[in-house]
Amino acid sequence: MSAGDILTCADLAIGHGDRVIMDRLNLSLAPGKILAIVGPSGCGKSTLMRALGGLDEPLGGKTTLMGVDLNASRGQQRQDILRRTGFLFQGSALFSSLTLRENIEMPMREFLKAPHREIRQLAEYKLALVGLADAMDKLPSEISGGMAKRAGIARAMALDPSVIFLDEPSAGLDPMSSGRLDELILRLREAFGTTIVLVSHEVPSILRTADFCVYLDPDTGTMGAYGPPKSFLQAGQPPKVHAFFSQARFD
Amino acid sequence: MSDVATGLSSARTEVLADGTAVVTIGGSWNQDSSLPAIVVKGDRVRVVAEGLADFDSSLPAWLYANFKNVRHLDLSALPVRLQSLVQMAEKASSADERPPHPGFLEQFGTWGLESSASWGRAFEHIGHTAIGFLRMLVGRAKVNWSDFRLELQTSGVDALPIVALLGFLTGLIMAYVGLIQLRLVGATVYVANLVSLAMTREMGALMTGIIACGRTSTAYASQLGSMNVSQETDALRALGINPIEYLAVPRILAVTLMIPLLAVFATFIGVFGGMVVACAGDLSIEQYLTQAVRAISFKSFLVGFIKSIAFGFIAAWAGCYRGSVAKRSALGVGEAATSAAVLGITFIVISDALFAVIFNLFDL
Numbered sequence A: 001m002s003a004g005d006i007l008t009c010a011d012l013a014i015g016h017g018d019r020v021i022m023d024r025l026n027l028s029l030a031p032g033k034i035l036a037i038v039g040p041s042g043c044g045k046s047t048l049m050r051a052l053g054g055l056d057e058p059l060g061g062k063t064t065l066m067g068v069d070l071n072a073s074r075g076q077q078r079q080d081i082l083r084r085t086g087f088l089f090q091g092s093a094l095f096s097s098l099t100l101r102e103n104i105e106m107p108m109r110e111f112l113k114a115p116h117r118e119i120r121q122l123a124e125y126k127l128a129l130v131g132l133a134d135a136m137d138k139l140p141s142e143i144s145g146g147m148a149k150r151a152g153i154a155r156a157m158a159l160d161p162s163v164i165f166l167d168e169p170s171a172g173l174d175p176m177s178s179g180r181l182d183e184l185i186l187r188l189r190e191a192f193g194t195t196i197v198l199v200s201h202e203v204p205s206i207l208r209t210a211d212f213c214v215y216l217d218p219d220t221g222t223m224g225a226y227g228p229p230k231s232f233l234q235a236g237q238p239p240k241v242h243a244f245f246s247q248a249r250f251d
Numbered sequence B: 001m002s003d004v005a006t007g008l009s010s011a012r013t014e015v016l017a018d019g020t021a022v023v024t025i026g027g028s029w030n031q032d033s034s035l036p037a038i039v040v041k042g043d044r045v046r047v048v049a050e051g052l053a054d055f056d057s058s059l060p061a062w063l064y065a066n067f068k069n070v071r072h073l074d075l076s077a078l079p080v081r082l083q084s085l086v087q088m089a090e091k092a093s094s095a096d097e098r099p100p101h102p103g104f105l106e107q108f109g110t111w112g113l114e115s116s117a118s119w120g121r122a123f124e125h126i127g128h129t130a131i132g133f134l135r136m137l138v139g140r141a142k143v144n145w146s147d148f149r150l151e152l153q154t155s156g157v158d159a160l161p162i163v164a165l166l167g168f169l170t171g172l173i174m175a176y177v178g179l180i181q182l183r184l185v186g187a188t189v190y191v192a193n194l195v196s197l198a199m200t201r202e203m204g205a206l207m208t209g210i211i212a213c214g215r216t217s218t219a220y221a222s223q224l225g226s227m228n229v230s231q232e233t234d235a236l237r238a239l240g241i242n243p244i245e246y247l248a249v250p251r252i253l254a255v256t257l258m259i260p261l262l263a264v265f266a267t268f269i270g271v272f273g274g275m276v277v278a279c280a281g282d283l284s285i286e287q288y289l290t291q292a293v294r295a296i297s298f299k300s301f302l303v304g305f306i307k308s309i310a311f312g313f314i315a316a317w318a319g320c321y322r323g324s325v326a327k328r329s330a331l332g333v334g335e336a337a338t339s340a341a342v343l344g345i346t347f348i349v350i351s352d353a354l355f356a357v358i359f360n361l362f363d364l
């Protein structure tokens, strides 16, 4: 852990209500790095992301985001931090009564002083980045699940956040769109130095994009392994981690 | 607008001899400041950077917006990280396919067609509901009976206080207004006839029906509407369960059973409300009650009772219908609730008028 880390957690415990799902979590991520969270379904990946992103209070331990202790920050300070992050929810969570364009414009209108026309330009560009230039005037109920995912990603990118959290961004996407998404993630990082935390089940995509990977092990209730994803393929890893990663060895 | 020195975003255009437009961008670009306007003609554009400081996504967005339809766009002189962000943006296949704004007549016609289609859908829904009831009677429908029991409570029993209050006030108001006139002719004793007859034949059923529209129709429209939003209705259908039978039939049945009982209750409370006003000065309790009992015939009781059955059905059906056709959005659910109350009240008043004609024909 170094002073320049944009995201850290120390001895973090997460869960719902009083129920602890995972504890003893220690992570740190330097700016511009990409972290992948992996693990079996229901192990607490989404819950961890919400805690790291400051959406839920942790049950114990400490998290910092952009150098600010999340436990200690409330009200306006917390909101300022959240504004500089982008979040894609597992269920996309688009505003159902707004068109895709309006969904992306909404945060911009709230936070940017730019004139109407430029906000429109920005929104159209961000939708074009995720390949939705043709569907801007559709309502969330009129698009497919994969399109909703991509629109959710565009909304997460709306304010050029420093940290983007993506909960299963490639779930529901075909291999082509999923490949494009990997490329987009890499280019965003390259162009703006964006830090990205993502949950993914796709080993090839993790190997292509992530700098670090954390495996959450539901049996021990803590992280099973942490390191560059390539190291997960090598021998010497816990058998579960190795098994999880080598399903895609043939790639 | 070329103020590289001051750090603001800038763009200027020159056209070369071969027709290529060269756009020079510079300064620092960010989402919070206003961006330069530019007009470029022709289908050959080269963009170069001069004194370009930092930028966020407003610069690629600006490039995309201005040059997405340029046939030969040369960005090779720009920083690689910027180039790649512009190239990632996928062009829409057709630039502008929004239909032209319709004229007034066209809008009027569309409104006419849509409203007749929505009447069609409403009657279709009544039909399906009727079929659902028939299938329930022969035991072939899957009906959610726990919803039925719950609704007997929430739409029936839980409505007692509000029905009591409004019934009481209705009787009170009628007695008050009636007395003003009846005093003129010295026939104050007939205020008991007026109140009890009006409550039995008309106001008991009508007030209860309208309360049901406010409480129950709106509740059903939002329940079924949000189930629509979260695709629970689709999930039912995927399980081979007809949502009308499963959701609408138990609700409509519960309300159709409970509203007549509530209406009878409202009637008695209303007569009592009238008594409070009448006996405050003009009549004795005994006079009022004798007169009231004499005025209420079995016929007028029957009229009120039949009407209240119909009103209960209408109120519950309006909620279920508007909920099932609600648009799949938070806004759609709200609209469904509003329109369910409006539809319910409208249908109740219309059918009340029809009942008046019919009962008149049969001399009830």
Ligand SMILES: Nc1ncnc2c1ncn2[C@@H]1O[C@H](COP(=O)(O)OP(=O)(O)OP(=O)(O)O)[C@@H](O)[C@H]1O
Pocket (backbone or CB within 6 Å): A016, A017, A021, A039, A040, A041, A042, A043, A044, A045, A046, A047, A048, A090
């Ligand atoms: N709102 C909630 N209230 C209570 N418990 C919850 C809530 N959301 C999730 N859980 C529980 O927390 C655990 C972890 O859930 P989480 O959504 O974080 O899993 P996940 O790793 O993201 O799974 P998946 O890969 O299926 O998305 C699960 O056991 C779940 O039952």
Ligand SMILES: [Mg+2]
Pocket (backbone or CB within 6 Å): A045, A046, A047, A090, A167
């Ligand atoms: Mg999850």
